Amino acid sequence: MTAAAPELDLLRRVVDGDHDAFDEIMRRHEGRVFSVCLRIMGDREQALDAAQDTFLTVFRKAHQFKAKSAVGTWIYRIAVNTCYDQIRKAKRRAADSMPDYLDLIDESAEAAVDSAGLRPDIERALLSLPQEFRAAIVLADMEGISLPETAEILGVPLGTVKSRVFRGRRQLAERLGNQSR
């Protein structure tokens, strides 16, 4: 019953306290949520933290879902925003402890780029993009999500997401070209 249930029904059952329904929602989306978070953040530990926070938010906010989008779209929007929040907090921590952080970023950079399943140069170039471009490319080009759904996830117009994807690709190519010189 749970395995074949439409996701809106599952979410309603989550609101009613059905843990099996929430478990099923996690099962269906944890892979992609982790993948999106990993591509955006470039670190497996941080991606797992973001994924955890994502599903906790899904559980807490399930009663507020108004079915204006698909459940999956809503979940991935939470995931992207959670990643943005964590990146912002990491930047604040870095600003608070600048000298130490500068040492750490050099030490952890190689570990980070090796953990996300991309060639190091590609990973480095992707992580160097502005986070809005990076998120758009991760969703549209790496996760294979349609541009209209990507726009919905990111909460921006379709034209904006197209611009971010195309400009992001251009910047990625430029940085890969610069790294190879």
Add this chain to the structure above:
Amino acid sequence: MRDHEIELIAGLAEGTLDDETAARALIESSAEALAEFQAQKSALTALSAALPAEMSEHERAALRRDVWTALGKESQPVVGTPWYYRLSYAAAGLLVVVGLVSVLNRPGDDERAGLSRTETAELSADAADTTIAQAGEDETMRDADGDALGGGAAPDTTSTMSLPPEEFFADEAQRVRLGQPQDPSSSGDGQLEEDTVCVDTAGLSGYRVVGEVISDTEPDGTAVTFIVAVPPGGIDDSTPVAFVLADRCEVATIER
């Protein structure tokens, strides 16, 4: 280049165009268009080499475990202090009072004997009241398992609770002003009504509820829910954003 030309070139690079004629003509006629095509193609080729970003079974199990652990702490019922705990505090207090009275009434001590019976009774009553009040306050020091959270004085229940750092509110307020979805879904009708009542109770009559935010989860699993509200009218860069404690209906802060 115009947006539709870039879109055409990107479609050619993606291989998604039904008819590539126009796109090919464009890149053959323009160096800029050709460079754009090469950049789009280069990026797509690089990204296609990415391995699937899959969780290991260990990571998957850890994620599930951590989520359910966090949810378990949130839903853990608050168990009241057993009655015999309160009784034991009162009994201990009475023993202290009895001992005090006996010491004060010890014959041969002129100072202590100077206390009248009335004064002694008042002293005893005050001590008992304080002890029983202490027992009540100490209930709040025990967690759901009945274990004391720490020795020492009873907590000051009137003190301000610990709030997230200022940056939390500043960042969330900025997201509201930029129209970014800090809360992916708007409140359900019932919840919206409750939140509006709460905001009104907090003294912000007329404020419009725009959503809720939850502060970072503390190590003990607690997190604070804030109702986010703005004055009537549109939202712009200068709109004050109010954060109301959802469980107390008190204003935590207003970001201006």
